[in-house]
Structures are given as structure tokens and as C-alpha cells.
Amino acid sequence: MPRSGHPRRQATLASLAAELKVSRTTVSNAYNRPDQLSAELRNRVLEAAKRRGYPGPDPVARSLRTRKAGAVGLLLTEALSYSFRDPAATSFVAGLSESCEEAGQGLLLIPAGPGRDDVEAAAVVQQAGVDGFVVYSVADDDPYLAAVLERRLPMVVCDQPREIEGASLVGIDxxxxxxxxxxxxxxxxxxxxxxxxxxxxxxxxxxxxxxxxxxxxxxxxxxxxxxxxxxxxxxxxxxxxxxxxxxxxxxxxxxxxxxxxxxxxxxxxxxxxxxxxxxxxxxxxxxxxxxxxxxxxxxxxxxxxxxxxxxxxxxxxxxxPAEEKGRRAGALLQQGSSSGESSVEILGTELIRGHTAAPPRTWHRGPAE
The missing domain is CATH 3.40.50.2300 (Response regulator)
Incomplete structure (x- = not known):
């Protein structure tokens, strides 16, 4: 039998539910709340979805219903490449990523690099689909920070700025x-x-x-x-x-x-x-x-x-403890999102007496060439 010249229409949540003779909620639960279904029923839904090319519930539609984006915004004080080049920043991001993974959230990097004005900063921050912000070592007069504060979302500051009302803080002395x-x-x-x-x-x-x-x-x-x-x-x-x-x-x-x-x-x-x-x-x-x-x-x-x-x-x-800073920042954001309360955590440091410091030698070096 010759194939039809019309492409097969991709399945939707509604059409998949009708084909399986289950409710739309059942199909949605197979993806978002698997504990609500038996293993047999969930497998049947997922197999049918795979066969019909159904990608799963629309995350945008879900976020509109729940008013949750499922992501954390990380505001960096430098250009985006800084978070991948600077060793301390890299460790912090690794710890924060681990915390986000445990909470089932994504991570959106928002670089607050120099050379942007207030309007540009506000546009970038306002378009960020996130449920809260982690601010990593940003100056207290940074325009991106001002835009973050206007969002009135849960926020955790790492290192600086200090004493932002309503924001949790993780840092060191x-x-x-x-x-x-x-x-x-x-x-x-x-x-x-x-x-x-x-x-x-x-x-x-x-x-x-x-x-x-x-x-x-x-x-x-x-x-x-x-x-x-x-x-x-x-x-x-x-x-x-x-x-x-x-x-x-x-x-x-x-x-x-x-x-x-x-x-x-x-x-x-x-x-x-x-x-x-x-x-x-x-x-x-x-x-x-x-x-x-x-x-x-x-x-x-x-x-x-x-x-x-x-x-x-x-x-x-x-x-x-740069990596622990990231993990604690993520945990504090989750706690603040659920309780609405802020807290402060000052982590410990350790002096490492390596071999690059010794008593001074009495001599005159002379001017640099």
C-alpha cells in the first residue's frame, strides 16, 4: 500500500491520552509525578509516547501553570567565560550545580560583565526564566544586581555585597x-x-x-x-x-x-x-x-x-571552601524559597603554610630593568 503524502501529525498529550483511554493527568504524571502511577501503567504511557514521537509535556506550558521555571539564575560579576576560566569560580559553580541537580533544577548563567548600562542589565535579568537568584561576588552598585532586586525573587549572595535585606548570605571572614x-x-x-x-x-x-x-x-x-x-x-x-x-x-x-x-x-x-x-x-x-x-x-x-x-x-x-560555598548557596536558596526566611553562613578557612614564604634576606634588589 503506498504511503500517504501527508506527514503523520505528532502526538499531543490529549491525543495520547485518548489513544490509551486514560486521562491527561495520567499522561502528565508519567513524566512529572511517576510515583502516582504503577510501573506497568507508566511504562505503557512512555512506550506509546515513544512510538508516536511525543516529547513530553511542554515545559513552557507547565511553567505557566505552576509559575515555576525550574531553574536558578547565577549572577556573575564578570564575563561569562570567567566562570569557566577562574579556578575559584569554577569550583563554586560545580558546587552550585550539584545542589541544583539534587533539587531537580537547571542553572542559568547571567554574566554581569562590565560595559553594560542599566537598561541592558534590566532586559537581561527580566528575561531570565528562573525561580530565584544566586549572586556571586557582585559589587553593591552593579546595575544587574539592581535588576535582580526588582524581580523580588528568593536570593542568596555569595561573598558580596553584604547586608541585602531579605537575602541569605554565604561567605567567609x-x-x-x-x-x-x-x-x-x-x-x-x-x-x-x-x-x-x-x-x-x-x-x-x-x-x-x-x-x-x-x-x-x-x-x-x-x-x-x-x-x-x-x-x-x-x-x-x-x-x-x-x-x-x-x-x-x-x-x-x-x-x-x-x-x-x-x-x-x-x-x-x-x-x-x-x-x-x-x-x-x-x-x-x-x-x-x-x-x-x-x-x-x-x-x-x-x-x-x-x-x-x-x-x-x-x-x-x-x-x-569554594565548592562548599556553591553547595550551601543552592541549599540556602531552596530553604528560602520554601520558608521565606533568610540566613547567614560564614564558612571556615585554613592557612596553608606552603614553601613560598620565609624570613627576609637583608639586601637591596635595585630598580627593575
Whole structure:
């Protein structure tokens, strides 16, 4: 018998229910609430659906009925590629993804990269089909954050900004952790130290941060880590005003290399570089190798984060639980969605005494070439 020239119409939930002589709810339950059906009945529905090419209930229609999108929005402070390139961010996303999987939710990445205005940010956030947001280390005046707040959905902040009304928070004591690391360095005898940090403002700057820049109110994490070093200096009788702080607009090993070179050009007598991230510290170590400066006998270098590459190379650093941050952020979002209550969790850190910090050698390095 010749085939009809008309393609076979794809089955719908209604037509499949009619063919099987069951209710539409039964077909829907086979996909969304399998515990409501016997194994035999569910298999019969799924086999018929496969035979007829039925893909399952329309997720858009379901979300309209339930008013649930089935996804979490992750607001990132940098371009989208940052979450796949930065080791700490990658670990955080892995932990958050694990939490989303356990809750049966998807994850939508929303990059709050620089160069977008309020209108663009609002459009991106308003179009995001999500049930809540996790905000990962965003400045408190970021236009994307303002757009998220306007959605009035459950929200969890990781690291920064702090004290957003109604939002849960998961983070660490950045100031205290860096104070412990700086105490260790100063205890070794270092009195001339430099700090390499990530950007302190929305504008891209590479170079020495002046006193006004250091008071930037919008980047909590970097400000607090620098303050931890200043606290340690005060406690040992050193003047925090003598601290050389060099800022990098990019967060890469190359940027750390360049920042280390700038710092020692500003003050060749520095004996220790305290980096606010491991990535910058790895760049500083590359610079030292390039200049023939031995670490740690001639220059101590420390990091912060405890990323795998840093730990594998013996970097003296602070290890923070980045992956656990992600898992807890996801869990707090689920709790807040069901209870409507917010909470704060400050996770612990660990000082890792690697082999990149040692007592300073008394010598003069001379100006950088």
C-alpha cells in the first residue's frame, strides 16, 4: 500500500491520552509525578509516547501553570567565560550545580560583565526564566544586581555585597583570614610588603591604588582582604600607609606577572608580595622566575583561595571552601524559597603554610630593568 503524502501529525498529550483511554493527568504524571502511577501503567504511557514521537509535556506550558521555571539564575560579576576560566569560580559553580541537580533544577548563567548600562542589565535579568537568584561576588552598585532586586525573587549572595535585606548570605571572614596570613608573614620578619589585588572599582585600572581608591565602598572582598593586611601591620607597629597596593583590571596569571613587576618597580626593597588571589600569586611567581629572583629566599609570595594548582605547587595561601560555598548557596536558596526566611553562613578557612614564604634576606634588589 503506498504511503500517504501527508506527514503523520505528532502526538499531543490529549491525543495520547485518548489513544490509551486514560486521562491527561495520567499522561502528565508519567513524566512529572511517576510515583502516582504503577510501573506497568507508566511504562505503557512512555512506550506509546515513544512510538508516536511525543516529547513530553511542554515545559513552557507547565511553567505557566505552576509559575515555576525550574531553574536558578547565577549572577556573575564578570564575563561569562570567567566562570569557566577562574579556578575559584569554577569550583563554586560545580558546587552550585550539584545542589541544583539534587533539587531537580537547571542553572542559568547571567554574566554581569562590565560595559553594560542599566537598561541592558534590566532586559537581561527580566528575561531570565528562573525561580530565584544566586549572586556571586557582585559589587553593591552593579546595575544587574539592581535588576535582580526588582524581580523580588528568593536570593542568596555569595561573598558580596553584604547586608541585602531579605537575602541569605554565604561567605567567609575575608579580613580575618588575610589577617592570619599577614601575621604569619610579619612574624617571619617582613616589614616591607606589597599587595597585589583584583580591581577595586568598575573602571579598569592597572597600577598603584591610592588612598581614595582603597576606600572604594563597592568591592567588599578585595577591600576586606587588604584591610586584613593593614590590621596585621598596625598590630606589629608598622604604618599601614606604607603598604604598596597594586591593582589589576584582569584576573589572570599574566596580570599577576605584570602587577608584580609594577610593584617592585615602585618599591624595590619589598621582601614579600601578598596576593589577594592564588591566580595573581601564580603570576607573581612567574615574574620572579623570569627575573631570576628566588622564592622564598629572596622574595616571599602568598596567595588566597587554595585552588588546586596553587596547592600543588606549594604556594603559601589561605584555603577557602569554594565548592562548599556553591553547595550551601543552592541549599540556602531552596530553604528560602520554601520558608521565606533568610540566613547567614560564614564558612571556615585554613592557612596553608606552603614553601613560598620565609624570613627576609637583608639586601637591596635595585630598580627593575
Amino acid at each position: 575575608d579580613r580575618g583570614a588575610m589577617r592570619e596570613l599577614a601575621d604569619h608573614l610579619l612574624g617571619l620578619g617582613h616589614t616591607r610588603v606589597g599587595v597585589l589585588c583584583m580591581r577595586l572599582g568598575h573602571d579598569a585600572r592597572d597600577g598603584r591604588a591610592d588612598a581614595e581608591r582603597l576606600q572604594s565602598p563597592h568591592f567588599h572582598v578585595q577591600r576586606e582582604r587588604i584591610a586584613g593586611v593593614q590590621d596585621a601591620m598596625l598590630a606589629t607597629g608598622l604604618d599601614p600607609a606604607t603598604l604598596t597596593v597594586v591593582e589589576s583590571s584582569a584576573h589572570t596569571v599574566v596580570a599577576g606577572h605584570a602587577a608584580a613587576e609594577r610593584t617592585l618597580a615602585i618599591n624595590p626593597d619589598i621582601t614579600a608580595l601578598i596576593c589577594t588571589t592564588d591566580v595573581l600569586a601564580l603570576g607573581a611567581r612567574e615574574f620572579a622566575r623570569w627575573r631570576g629572583i628566588d622564592v622564598p629566599s629572596e622574595l616571599s609570595v602568598t596567595g588566597f583561595d587554595g585552588v588546586p594548582e596553587a596547592l600543588a605547587t606549594g604556594l603559601t595561601t589561605v584555603r577557602q
